[in-house]
Amino acid sequence: MAQYFEVHPDNPQPRLLRQASALLERAGILAVPTDSSYALVCHLDDKACADRLRQLRGVGDKHHLTLLCADLSAVAHYARVDNRQYRMLKAATPGPFTFILEATREVPRRLSHPQRKTIGLRVPEHPVLQQLLELHGAPLLATTLIPRGEQHPLNEPEEIRLRYEKQIDGVIDAGACSSLPTTVIDLTPMWSGGEPEVVRQGRGELAVLGLG
Numbered sequence: 001m002a003q004y005f006e007v008h009p010d011n012p013q014p015r016l017l018r019q020a021s022a023l024l025e026r027a028g029i030l031a032v033p034t035d036s037s038y039a040l041v042c043h044l045d046d047k048a049c050a051d052r053l054r055q056l057r058g059v060g061d062k063h064h065l066t067l068l069c070a071d072l073s074a075v076a077h078y079a080r081v082d083n084r085q086y087r088m089l090k091a092a093t094p095g096p097f098t099f100i101l102e103a104t105r106e107v108p109r110r111l112s113h114p115q116r117k118t119i120g121l122r123v124p125e126h127p128v129l130q131q132l133l134e135l136h137g138a139p140l141l142a143t144t145l146i147p148r149g150e151q152h153p154l155n156e157p158e159e160i161r162l163r164y165e166k167q168i169d170g171v172i173d174a175g176a177c178s179s180l181p182t183t184v185i186d187l188t189p190m191w192s193g194g195e196p197e198v199v200r201q202g203r204g205e206l207a208v209l210g211l212g
Contacts, residue, residue, distance in 0.1 A: 002031075002165040009033070009174040012128045014135075020170055021135040028169030029053065031145055031160045032132065035125040036096040036182045036203045037153030038160060040168065041068065041140040050141055056167060058148030066098050066120035067107075068140045070133040078107050078139070079121055085187045088196065088209055093123035094130070096178070096203035100186040118188055128174045144181045155179045178203050185209065 003023065005016045020030060027049055029042045040056060042049035044067070053065060067078055072089060075081055079101035081089065089099060103119040122142070124130065133140065145160065146153045154160050157173035164171070183204030186197040196211060 002161065002168050003170040004161060004173060005170065006173045007128055010127055012131055012174065014131070017128070017132050017135055017172075020172055021132060023170045024136055024140070026169075029056070030170040030172060031157070031164060031168060032172045033126050033128050033157075033174040033177050034096075034182075035094070035129075036144070036178050036180055037155045038145040038157070038177055039066075039068075039142045040145050041142045044139055044141045053141065053143050056148065056164075057143050057146060059143075063143075064098075064100060064118065064120040066122050066142045068129070068133060068142045069121065069123050070130060070139075071123060074139055075101075075121065076104075078104055079119060080104060080191075081187075082190070085190055088185075088187065089121075089123075092204065092208050094125035095123070095208070096125070096180075096182045097208075098122045098182040098184045100184065100188060100199065102188055102191065116188070118186075120184070122182060126174070126177075128172060132172070146181075153179065153181050185211075 005020050007013055007016050024043050027046050031038050032041050040053055098120045100118050101121055103117050107119050144153050155177040161171050180203040183202040184199040186199050
């Protein structure tokens, strides 16, 4: 049965977030609020958790999971980024964008795309998720909470609780989120002189990146 943490959306109770962080350390999967829709997250280095994330979403190993980072300081550790790419990241973070980047050797092969060796990376803006990341002290592995076989993400914590209480370990309820997922931008074409590619138009405005 999933634990349920009701927190203030702007000033979350540290005691409750510490309890949620402890679940992550014990290989738990949580549903968490973001600046787009809710997401499922787990510890980065746990293969079984990553497999559970994919199973819950109904996706294979070619579906990009995302690294949620507290800020851009962790980017160079997990992704190859040139100066132009970094400027785009800086312009759009924190915010509702996911960027596809070339993974470094620090990213376990099981987490990157099997052919392209790429990874999704995101710096969220939601204060609850930001504080959870700070408490956890490392990036989290995440996927948008879109139920298996459905098209739209979930954004109401009570519905998430009802549908997933026996499948995940915890739900952080900070109220309803946006019903839109992140905007996904593939920056890897820039390595060969190409332009960024819009993979998915979501909540993030393309004008922020000078696109569209």
